[in-house]
Amino acid sequence: MSAATQRVLSVIAPMTQLNTPYPSTAYLTGFLRSRGIEAAQVDLALALVLELFSPAGLQAVRERIHAAPVAERTPRVRAFDAAFDRYHATVAPALAFLQGRDPTLAHRIATRSFLPEGPRFAALDVYVDPDDPHGEHGGDPLAWAFGALGQHDRAQHLATLYLNDIADVLRDAVDPRFEFVRYAESLAMSQPSFEPLAAALAAPPTLVDSTLQRLALQAVAAQRPTVVLVSVPFPGTVYGAFRVAQAIKAAHPDIRIALGGGFVNTELRQLAEPRVFDYFDAVTLDAGERPLLALLEHWRGRRSAARLVRSFVREDGAVRYVDIGEADVPFAEVGTPTWDGLPLASYPSLLDMLNPMHRLWSDGRWNKLTVAHGCYWKKCSFCDVSLDYISRYDAASAETLADRIEAIVAETGQTGFHFVDEAAPPKSLKALAAELQRRSLTISWWGNIRFEKSFTPALCRQLADSGCIAISGGLEVASDRLLELMNKGVSVAQVARVTKAFSDAGILVHAYLMYGFPTQTVQDTVDALEYVRQLFEAGCIQSGFFHRFACTVHSPVGKNPEPFGVTLRPLPPGDFARNDVGFVDPTGVDHDALGAALKKALYNYMHGIGLQDDVRGWFEGRVPRSGVPRRFVERALAGA
Ligand code: SF4
Numbered sequence: 001m002s003a004a005t006q007r008v009l010s011v012i013a014p015m016t017q018l019n020t021p022y023p024s025t026a027y028l029t030g031f032l033r034s035r036g037i038e039a040a041q042v043d044l045a046l047a048l049v050l051e052l053f054s055p056a057g058l059q060a061v062r063e064r065i066h067a068a069p070v071a072e073r074t075p076r077v078r079a080f081d082a083a084f085d086r087y088h089a090t091v092a093p094a095l096a097f098l099q100g101r102d103p104t105l106a107h108r109i110a111t112r113s114f115l116p117e118g119p120r121f122a123a124l125d126v127y128v129d130p131d132d133p134h135g136e137h138g139g140d141p142l143a144w145a146f147g148a149l150g151q152h153d154r155a156q157h158l159a160t161l162y163l164n165d166i167a168d169v170l171r172d173a174v175d176p177r178f179e180f181v182r183y184a185e186s187l188a189m190s191q192p193s194f195e196p197l198a199a200a201l202a203a204p205p206t207l208v209d210s211t212l213q214r215l216a217l218q219a220v221a222a223q224r225p226t227v228v229l230v231s232v233p234f235p236g237t238v239y240g241a242f243r244v245a246q247a248i249k250a251a252h253p254d255i256r257i258a259l260g261g262g263f264v265n266t267e268l269r270q271l272a273e274p275r276v277f278d279y280f281d282a283v284t285l286d287a288g289e290r291p292l293l294a295l296l297e298h299w300r301g302r303r304s305a306a307r308l309v310r311s312f313v314r315e316d317g318a319v320r321y322v323d324i325g326e327a328d329v330p331f332a333e334v335g336t337p338t339w340d341g342l343p344l345a346s347y348p349s350l351l352d353m354l355n356p357m358h359r360l361w362s363d364g365r366w367n368k369l370t371v372a373h374g375c376y377w378k379k380c381s382f383c384d385v386s387l388d389y390i391s392r393y394d395a396a397s398a399e400t401l402a403d404r405i406e407a408i409v410a411e412t413g414q415t416g417f418h419f420v421d422e423a424a425p426p427k428s429l430k431a432l433a434a435e436l437q438r439r440s441l442t443i444s445w446w447g448n449i450r451f452e453k454s455f456t457p458a459l460c461r462q463l464a465d466s467g468c469i470a471i472s473g474g475l476e477v478a479s480d481r482l483l484e485l486m487n488k489g490v491s492v493a494q495v496a497r498v499t500k501a502f503s504d505a506g507i508l509v510h511a512y513l514m515y516g517f518p519t520q521t522v523q524d525t526v527d528a529l530e531y532v533r534q535l536f537e538a539g540c541i542q543s544g545f546f547h548r549f550a551c552t553v554h555s556p557v558g559k560n561p562e563p564f565g566v567t568l569r570p571l572p573p574g575d576f577a578r579n580d581v582g583f584v585d586p587t588g589v590d591h592d593a594l595g596a597a598l599k600k601a602l603y604n605y606m607h608g609i610g611l612q613d614d615v616r617g618w619f620e621g622r623v624p625r626s627g628v629p630r631r632f633v634e635r636a637l638a639g640a
Contacts (some may be wrong), residue, residue, distance in 0.1 A: 007038045012425060013232060013241035014045035014212060015183045017361065019349050021046070023368035024231035024261060024288075026337035031289050032139035036337030037296065041077055042219040044244060045237075048212050049180070050346065053095060053166060055088050055610050064207055065173045073101040073173070075535065076119050082171040086116040087166065094159045098348035100512070109155035111371070118165030121158075135227035145354040145607075163350070169284035175206040180350075182236020183208070188263065189235035190572025194273040201279075202243055204245040213238060213247035220248055220255070227299065228279075231261035233575075238263055245279035258292070258300050259575035260284040263577075265389060266554065268312075271321075272406075272575035277314035284309040287373070289329040319575075331373040331394040333339040336404045339367070339412055350626070355606040357470055357543035366418035367408045371401060371432065375422040377450055379487045381556040381564065382517065382549060392421060398431035399405035402439060406408035409443065419447030423473070426454040446470035446508075451490050451498040471502055475544075477517050479524050483563065486517065487556075492531050493636035499540035500637055511535070511544040515598055516591035518549075518557060518564040518583070523624050525594045529615045530626035536605040543606050546598045548591065551583050551602060593620060 010025035025041035032039035051057050051141060062084055065077055073081070080087060096102040108114040124142060146154040163180075170178050187197045205213065220228070228248055230241045245257050259280040271283060284291035291310045297303035304315060308322040350362040360366075372395035378385045385391055397508035409415050424447050436443065444467050449455070451473045475495050476486055483490060499509045513532065515525060535541045551558045551568070558581050561568050569582035601618040604610045616623050629635070 006155050007225045008032055009223045010041045010229045012043040012045050013230055013237045014048045015181055016045045019344050019347050019362050020365045030338040031335045034576040043342055044215055047215045058088050058091055077169055078174045079109040079118055082585050083116040089171050089604050090115050098159050099346055106152045107157035109158050110151050111372035115162045120161040120165045160350045160352055175208045178208050178283040183238035184239035188238035190580040191577045192572045194576040208584045209243050212243055216247050218243040228257045230259050233262040242279050256281045260288045267579040270578050271312050272319050274314050275321055283312040287328050291444040327454040332396040332400055336407045343535045350479040355543050357510045362426045366416045368418050370419045371419050371421050371424040371428050373550050376425045381487050384554040386554045387505045395428055398435040401432050415443045417443055421448055423448055428453050432461050436466045443467045444469050449473045451492055451495045455498050457501040464507050465504040468507050470508035476514040482517055496540050496633045496636040503539050509541045511541045513544050513546045514549050515595050516549040518585050520568040521587055526626050533615055537611045538633045544602050552581050553581050
């Protein structure tokens with residue numbers, strides 16, 4: 001076979017976010033085309049949702065409901081069944097509205113008499129207007145968030161609740177593993193054994209599975225690939241990826257299928273399970289470009305299996321890892337991503353969280369681009385710093401990035417960019433901002449950074465001028481002692497000053513927060529929440545998210561736990577996924593209970609509620625008083 005007859009189809013497996021395509025296939029398709037290889041892409045996550053959330057899809061759901069015993073129907077399934085005709089009549093218009101194809105429908109949706117309302121709408125009754133906590137100035141529970149004129153946003157939120165109601169029904173009546181952003185996640189997440197996944201794949205397909213497999217075969221029939229690439233960024237895409245491969249292998253045993261992506265790079269590095277290769281011909285590690293070129297050559301008969309790059313294959317029934325160590329394709333030469341072939345007008349914009357920063361993740365179609373490969377800092381002790389996606393820092397020039405941006409705007413007609421770096425370097429952002437300004441390129445962009453002091457007020461203003469609308473960064477456990485133990489390279493006072501500089505420049509700031517880090521005490525947790533409260537109160541940050549610390553085998557804590565005061569539990573035996581490792585922290589703090597309080601507090605802070613209150617009020621039971629000076633952040637800002 002020659003390169004000319006090789007045709008590659010890259011597949012986004014369900015589920016990933018719905019508002020915009022996951023970027024892996026766009027990167028690979030752009031790269032392959034830049035090397036003269038015929039390449040196409042398909043988003044099966046989007047296709048699956050559009051199929052299930054259609055009149056015919058809802059009809060199929062109803063048939064499943066009626067085929068099962070009546071006693072199995074949950075209250076929300078019964079409510080859906082009773083209001084079925086309304087759901088059936090409204091699902092297509094609601095989707096068209098969320099896709100931006102029918103904006104005037106906002107007026108009818110906002111009346112709350114158009115869409116049927118299931119249990120998700122009960123959440124509206126608990127929203128509190130911070131300026132009118134007792135509802136004395138009118139009875140509209142959404143007025144505080146949307147005001148009198150925010151019809152479109154209000155309708156978007158209502159239509160999102162409506163879709164969530166239907167997703168709940170699907171979970172109850174059709175497939176308990178279905179969620180909008182993940183599918184059957186627990187089958188893959190830190191699963192040392194392949195057994196649960198194998199059993200699920202051997203089970204009769206649910207309506208979700210059979211719909212997905214039909215769509216996969218339709219895509220193959222339309223594109224006629226010789227090679228299919230399936231990318232699995234998260235555990236919640238793995239089961240779907242295997243179902244896709246299962247269908248293609250059964251119908252087209254001659255098509256080669258390769259598996260790669262973030263889940264493989266972090267969890268399958270010690271893969272030894274031969275049954276994975278009943279579905280896939282090869283599994284590649286880390287940046288996909290070089291391993292893929294080698295595999296394509298191999299499948300054309302131009303390279304032996306012994307000369308593959310970072311690939312697992314099965315030989316004589318056993319898994320073998322092959323890597324002849326060829327250098328990766330430099331970041332400057334990976335080409336420009338292309339979204340050609342993806343139905344960009346069909347991605348629904350959802351509005352779950354009534355917070356202006358949070359909505360960016362689910363609302364709007366963002367072109368995803370990377371400023372640099374890897375992280376320039378690569379020192380944080382909880383991070384996968386030993387892996388390629390963090391450790392191999394490789395940047396491109398501002399001119400190259402601006403060229404890519406121009407090409408993407410010309411192709412998609414859309415000017416919103418999400419820079420999906422682990423931590424975009426300040427120097428590169430400054431140079432990129434100058435280049436965008438020099439070319440008078442009008443774009444909007446947001447991305448991840450570290451809260452470095454080099455982000456001065458002047459630089460923040462320049463970034464805002466270049467189109468920056470929001471940034472996110474890690475404050476982790478807001479505690480100078482723990483930030484030092486984490487080797488984060490920032491202090492709470494510095495984060496306060498940097499985030500304020502961004503906010504003052506009109507840029508929204510989101511903080512990644514953490515709890516449960518080794519040696520973290522109850523006092524540390526209360527203090528961290530007090531810092532976070534002050535940062536919200538002072539207008540430094542507008543949103544955040546608390547993650548529970550997880551120890552991975554690739555992080556400094558997982559490799560050398562002693563300096564962090566913890567001991568690791570032995571990993572369970574198995575030849576499939578390995579990533580998280582259990583540990584014993586002698587402080588013995590109940591982080592689950594504390595985490596619930598942190599999340600509740602943060603949720604309220606994001607809606608402007610409870611910012612004046614003593615942080616102890618969020619915790620169940622007694623916790624110590626915060627030891628943080630009440631005006632810590634104010635003083636840090638005054639000393640800037
Ligand atoms: S946590 Fe972020 S800043 Fe720290 S090493 Fe990892 S990617 Fe870099």
